Amino acid sequence: MCPKKHIPSAVKDPKLIETRRQQIVAAAVNLFVEKGFHGTTTREIARESGLSIGALYEYVESKxxxxxxxxxxxxxxxxxxxxxxxxxxxxxxxxxxxxxxxxxxxxxxxxxxxxxxxxxxxxxxxxxxxxxxxxxxxxxxxxxxxxxxxxxxxxxxxxxxxxxxxxxxxxxxxxxxxxxxxxxxxxxxxxxxxxxxxxxxxxxxMSPDETDDTDTQVKKEEGEAVRGN
Amino acid sequence: MCPKKHIPSAVKDPKLIETRRQQIVAAAVNLFVEKGFHGTTTREIARESGLSIGALYEYVESKxxxxxxxxxxxxxxxxxxxxxxxxxxxxxxxxxxxxxxxxxxxxxxxxxxxxxxxxxxxxxxxxxxxxxxxxxxxxxxxxxxxxxxxxxxxxxxxxxxxxxxxxxxxxxxxxxxxxxxxxxxxxxxxxxxxxxxxxxxxxxxMSPDETDDTDTQVKKEEGEAVRGN
Amino acid sequence: MCPKKHIPSAVKDPKLIETRRQQIVAAAVNLFVEKGFHGTTTREIARESGLSIGALYEYVESKxxxxxxxxxxxxxxxxxxxxxxxxxxxxxxxxxxxxxxxxxxxxxxxxxxxxxxxxxxxxxxxxxxxxxxxxxxxxxxxxxxxxxxxxxxxxxxxxxxxxxxxxxxxxxxxxxxxxxxxxxxxxxxxxxxxxxxxxxxxxxxMSPDETDDTDTQVKKEEGEAVRGN
Amino acid sequence: MCPKKHIPSAVKDPKLIETRRQQIVAAAVNLFVEKGFHGTTTREIARESGLSIGALYEYVESKxxxxxxxxxxxxxxxxxxxxxxxxxxxxxxxxxxxxxxxxxxxxxxxxxxxxxxxxxxxxxxxxxxxxxxxxxxxxxxxxxxxxxxxxxxxxxxxxxxxxxxxxxxxxxxxxxxxxxxxxxxxxxxxxxxxxxxxxxxxxxxMSPDETDDTDTQVKKEEGEAVRGN
DNA sequence: CATGAATGAGCATTCATTCAT
DNA sequence: CATGAATGAATGCTCATTCAT
CATH class of the missing domain: 1.10.357.10 (Tetracycline Repressor, domain 2)
Known part of the structure; x- marks a missing residue:
């Protein structure tokens, strides 16, 4: 696919790393979406991941x-x-x-x-x-x-x-x-x-001859709404 | 033009407010561009503005x-x-x-x-x-x-x-x-x-008949380069 | 006297810097003597200095x-x-x-x-x-x-x-x-x-002729004690 | 020789205890010399000893x-x-x-x-x-x-x-x-x-008469160097 | 108006130790 | 006996904001 950055982990079992990182990502996406990267604390990430803060840092080296x-x-x-x-x-x-x-x-x-x-x-x-x-x-x-x-x-x-x-x-x-x-x-x-x-x-x-009508037409109200801003 | 958010100031003189805020913005743009909003401290903004932090907060209520x-x-x-x-x-x-x-x-x-x-x-x-x-x-x-x-x-x-x-x-x-x-x-x-x-x-x-050639043609090397990535 | 390392301070008044650093040193000596450098926290130093942790770091850049x-x-x-x-x-x-x-x-x-x-x-x-x-x-x-x-x-x-x-x-x-x-x-x-x-x-x-007797003689018990360990 | 502090171990075999502790000491000396006691982690000691942390704590009760x-x-x-x-x-x-x-x-x-x-x-x-x-x-x-x-x-x-x-x-x-x-x-x-x-x-x-010359005399350059500081 | 010292909640990260397997 | 994942208290330090002067 595409080369990925290797992120070192203190944990050896690759399966476990995969699982835990998935937990972490799942939790972090939501938090980052909601509060932004800077607005989210590592503790929140840990908590939402179901990990202790210590465990979080076993799978990741930094926020x-x-x-x-x-x-x-x-x-x-x-x-x-x-x-x-x-x-x-x-x-x-x-x-x-x-x-x-x-x-x-x-x-x-x-x-x-x-x-x-x-x-x-x-x-x-x-x-x-x-x-x-x-x-x-x-x-x-x-x-x-x-x-x-x-x-x-x-x-x-x-x-x-x-x-x-x-x-x-x-x-x-x-x-x-x-x-x-x-x-x-x-x-x-x-x-x-x-x-x-x-x-x-x-x-x-711009080539109406090739155009199929249902495709380009925008609903009336829409056309109105557009003018409204 | 466009309604602007009113930002309260402890200072009365509108001229002064305008001047100072211009200083602040001038300093902050550079800092934000360079280090991002979160990476910039209010002290830095004050320093680069030529104001004391105290003064900064006279013209602005928050970062x-x-x-x-x-x-x-x-x-x-x-x-x-x-x-x-x-x-x-x-x-x-x-x-x-x-x-x-x-x-x-x-x-x-x-x-x-x-x-x-x-x-x-x-x-x-x-x-x-x-x-x-x-x-x-x-x-x-x-x-x-x-x-x-x-x-x-x-x-x-x-x-x-x-x-x-x-x-x-x-x-x-x-x-x-x-x-x-x-x-x-x-x-x-x-x-x-x-x-x-x-x-x-x-x-x-897509309507080459309407096209003026110099306009659509991209330099040869470019065409090559594009394929190269 | 002797060149001293310059320690930057966020505070400008040199008199104040001097005073506060004296407070800090006074508190820290005791704490370091008692618990060692690693055993002492910056918060303890601050508290004993009568400063807030924030204030401490205005006069010092690190522990x-x-x-x-x-x-x-x-x-x-x-x-x-x-x-x-x-x-x-x-x-x-x-x-x-x-x-x-x-x-x-x-x-x-x-x-x-x-x-x-x-x-x-x-x-x-x-x-x-x-x-x-x-x-x-x-x-x-x-x-x-x-x-x-x-x-x-x-x-x-x-x-x-x-x-x-x-x-x-x-x-x-x-x-x-x-x-x-x-x-x-x-x-x-x-x-x-x-x-x-x-x-x-x-x-x-080793030159008994130059020696004044009261000087070299150690009390009897001492002599005994020495052998005792 | 000299009484030694008894350090409890979870392991029974005294031979094994001896061997393992020798490994531990050999690793720890180097680490302590290089980074100091506080600068060395138990994990490092374990790794350098060729033991797992778990094993380390079988032969020792604390850092x-x-x-x-x-x-x-x-x-x-x-x-x-x-x-x-x-x-x-x-x-x-x-x-x-x-x-x-x-x-x-x-x-x-x-x-x-x-x-x-x-x-x-x-x-x-x-x-x-x-x-x-x-x-x-x-x-x-x-x-x-x-x-x-x-x-x-x-x-x-x-x-x-x-x-x-x-x-x-x-x-x-x-x-x-x-x-x-x-x-x-x-x-x-x-x-x-x-x-x-x-x-x-x-x-x-102070009794040059008893002194053998080669012994007390310090090389000329040394004598100079000494004055130089 | 201006100054800048003070505040302290808050944060990322570490690490000795435990214990289930 | 050995392993190593998990724990979480503890730490050094930052920085937006306030307020006495």
Missing amino acids: EDVLYLVCDNIHTTLETRLRRTLTEAGNARESLRSAIRQYLYVMDDMQDDVLLIYQESKSLPLEALHFVLGKEEQITGIFADILRRGIEDGSLRLDPGAVTLMAHNIIVLGQMWAFRRWALQRHYTLEEYIRVQTSLLLNEL | EDVLYLVCDNIHTTLETRLRRTLTEAGNARESLRSAIRQYLYVMDDMQDDVLLIYQESKSLPLEALHFVLGKEEQITGIFADILRRGIEDGSLRLDPGAVTLMAHNIIVLGQMWAFRRWALQRHYTLEEYIRVQTSLLLNEL | EDVLYLVCDNIHTTLETRLRRTLTEAGNARESLRSAIRQYLYVMDDMQDDVLLIYQESKSLPLEALHFVLGKEEQITGIFADILRRGIEDGSLRLDPGAVTLMAHNIIVLGQMWAFRRWALQRHYTLEEYIRVQTSLLLNEL | EDVLYLVCDNIHTTLETRLRRTLTEAGNARESLRSAIRQYLYVMDDMQDDVLLIYQESKSLPLEALHFVLGKEEQITGIFADILRRGIEDGSLRLDPGAVTLMAHNIIVLGQMWAFRRWALQRHYTLEEYIRVQTSLLLNEL
């Missing part, structure tokens, strides 16, 4: 390690869920359309976690940050691959030099659904968001 | 107030610089193209500040956060206005219900240049980024 | 700083008290005899402090340790000076190359009264100790 | 027990090595001269261990400390015995009441070579130190 574990876990979950939905059926254009939809479903579901990474990863030590960004890039690569397939099979017209950028655009599409939810989710439902963004992205917006 | 002041200041600067470049000359499509370019210039210049808002605004008390988000929405409104003008003058084909979303897309376009710089700025120069993103956005990408 | 302050204070006291008793009256031999006597009085009085330095100075950071050893050497120099005067005025016969060593011997003479008190003070009174050590040192022991 | 074991071991080694070199050949004066020389050789070799006892024995529980001091006294007795023999055979002129003191002086002579090495070993080689101290002690210093 920052917990943050890394959390970020990595979120990314892994994200990637796993995303890859699970990928199909090679049909041309790449259809694959992309489907992948975007699935990606946005996942992002909608993991909003808090996405936010967490975006707001707290700066607290990671440099080395750990690199690993996290590496993972981020890898996930971006999923879309880059589809885009390249689309260029090859002719279903997508895109300058090869713009592939990376486009892939990042798609990723950001999902992230903004989370970190601008205070605005977006007031105006659009997830389905609307998916529909419109996909259209814009797949360039159907 | 969070400083953060609010900083965020508000960044947003105000951003908006001012952006509005200064807006022209009504030509059709809206050309206005938009120009606005995006100018916006990206500003965002490139203010990368650190943009990052600051994105990573630290979660530390604001709820009320202050609302003011900050309000400002954000207002800036988004600048682009929404242009888009609406484009619909009216026919230079932009866009479903009215998608205006808000498109405006957010544009804003995020600029923000991602900052918060994904670890990837984007490794692959693209600012000019390339502006060119490609504008093309994608203005839908020239 | 080790307190230790340095304590060591330096002890050395300074020692040196001051020692120098106060020095006389140039008579020949150097008589000066030395008197100086040793006074030195041992002081050492007897400061036993606990001497012990403290000997047992805890290893906990000092390297730099601070150098300052402490420098001070120690300077005190040794007091006796070296007298010895040199003795060589010059002919009242002491000593190879110049042995001056330093002899000076260290004298210093250690006083220190061992403290750190071997569990044995020495069971067998000898201070006066006896002074008398015998001075005799041995001034070489009267 | 302080390890310290006692270490101190006792050092003292035992010291005494053994010292006694091995003792000869009854010649008069006591010559025995003493030789014993001092051998003693200083051993002390030079065991500097770190000597320092260890001097700096850390204060961390021993009272009872253990008494045993350690007892051993120290016993070693001192070695020299007391020689001194007494010297009084009897007339080769040493010494007030019987000063025997104990003189014995302590000799012991301290060796110890100071270790704990004042920062000064002494900068000025003198071991051989010079032995020569001069022996001379001073054997009272040849």
Whole structure:
């Protein structure tokens, strides 16, 4: 998959390490989401993990390690869920359309976690940050691959030099659904968001002849609401 | 402009308040950018401001107030610089193209500040956060206005219900240049980024007949480099 | 006198720093003597100093700083008290005899402090340790000076190359009264100790013709006691 | 030899106890010398001993027990090595001269261990400390015995009441070579130190008629160096 | 208005020791 | 006998905020 930062543990049994770290991550995600990294104490993490503070530090060397574990876990979950939905059926254009939809479903579901990474990863030590960004890039690569397939099979017209950028655009599409939810989710439902963004992205917006009507149309009230801010 | 949160001060003279708060913000931006909100102490802010801690607390009620002041200041600067470049000359499509370019210039210049808002605004008390988000929405409104003008003058084909979303897309376009710089700025120069993103956005990408070649084409090496990662 | 390590303080008024540090040292000496450096907590030091823990750290940067302050204070006291008793009256031999006597009085009085330095100075950071050893050497120099005067005025016969060593011997003479008190003070009174050590040192022991009888003779019971262990 | 503190063990086999404790002591000496008693953790002791912490605590009841074991071991080694070199050949004066020389050789070799006892024995529980001091006294007795023999055979002129003191002086002579090495070993080689101290002690210093020249004379450069500080 | 000394709750982390397996 | 995971009291230190001068 992707190289992971090795976090030393005083405990020898790898099985146990895995189990305990899962407890820790499960507890920490919730706490970090709720109160932020700096607002959460190690004791809270320990308590919620069902570990003593001493035990916590047997599986982790610092609070920052917990943050890394959390970020990595979120990314892994994200990637796993995303890859699970990928199909090679049909041309790449259809694959992309489907992948975007699935990606946005996942992002909608993991909003808090996405936010967490975006707001707290700066607290990671440099080395750990690199690993996290590496993972981020890898996930971006999923879309880059589809885009390249689309260029090859002719279903997508895109300058090869713009592939990376486009892939990042798609990723950001999902992230903004989370970190601008205070605005977006007031105006659009997830389905609307998916529909419109996909259209814009797949360039159907400006080529009405290729557009299927149900796709681009936004509900009336929505159109009104938008003007209201 | 936009309603601002009133921050009480023990000092009467409004002129003085204004001056001192400017000192405070100037000092705090640098510190927050460099060390983050939590990594900066009030003493450091005071020292860099040329004030005593006692004096600092005469102009501000809490460290969070400083953060609010900083965020508000960044947003105000951003908006001012952006509005200064807006022209009504030509059709809206050309206005938009120009606005995006100018916006990206500003965002490139203010990368650190943009990052600051994105990573630290979660530390604001709820009320202050609302003011900050309000400002954000207002800036988004600048682009929404242009888009609406484009619909009216026919230079932009866009479903009215998608205006808000498109405006957010544009804003995020600029923000991602900052918060994904670890990837984007490794692959693209600012000019390339502006060119490609504008093309994608203005839908020239998929309609090569409308495209001006120099605009969509990315330098060969870039194309290679992209595949390389 | 002797260069001192500068210990930064958050407080500006030098008078206040002096006062507070004196409080701190006064409290810490007792605590360190009683419970050792590691056995004493910073909170105890603060409490006994009449300061809050926060205030303590305004005058000191670490617990080790307190230790340095304590060591330096002890050395300074020692040196001051020692120098106060020095006389140039008579020949150097008589000066030395008197100086040793006074030195041992002081050492007897400061036993606990001497012990403290000997047992805890290893906990000092390297730099601070150098300052402490420098001070120690300077005190040794007091006796070296007298010895040199003795060589010059002919009242002491000593190879110049042995001056330093002899000076260290004298210093250690006083220190061992403290750190071997569990044995020495069971067998000898201070006066006896002074008398015998001075005799041995001034070489009267083996030259009975120069010896004044009352000086070398140790009380009968003492002689017995010695054999008893 | 000397009564030793009994340290309870959960293990029955005395052979095994002996072996394991030797492992423990060997590891702990190095660690204590390097990092001090308080700076060494029980886990480190266990690891270096090749034992698990669990096992460590089967052979020892506390960290302080390890310290006692270490101190006792050092003292035992010291005494053994010292006694091995003792000869009854010649008069006591010559025995003493030789014993001092051998003693200083051993002390030079065991500097770190000597320092260890001097700096850390204060961390021993009272009872253990008494045993350690007892051993120290016993070693001192070695020299007391020689001194007494010297009084009897007339080769040493010494007030019987000063025997104990003189014995302590000799012991301290060796110890100071270790704990004042920062000064002494900068000025003198071991051989010079032995020569001069022996001379001073054997009272040849002030009676040049009895002195053998090579013995009291300190190398010219040394003499200079001494004045230089 | 300005100063800066004082406060003390709060935090991350350590480590000797235990005990179930 | 051996193992090593678990415990949690204890510690050094920080820092936002206050308030007497």
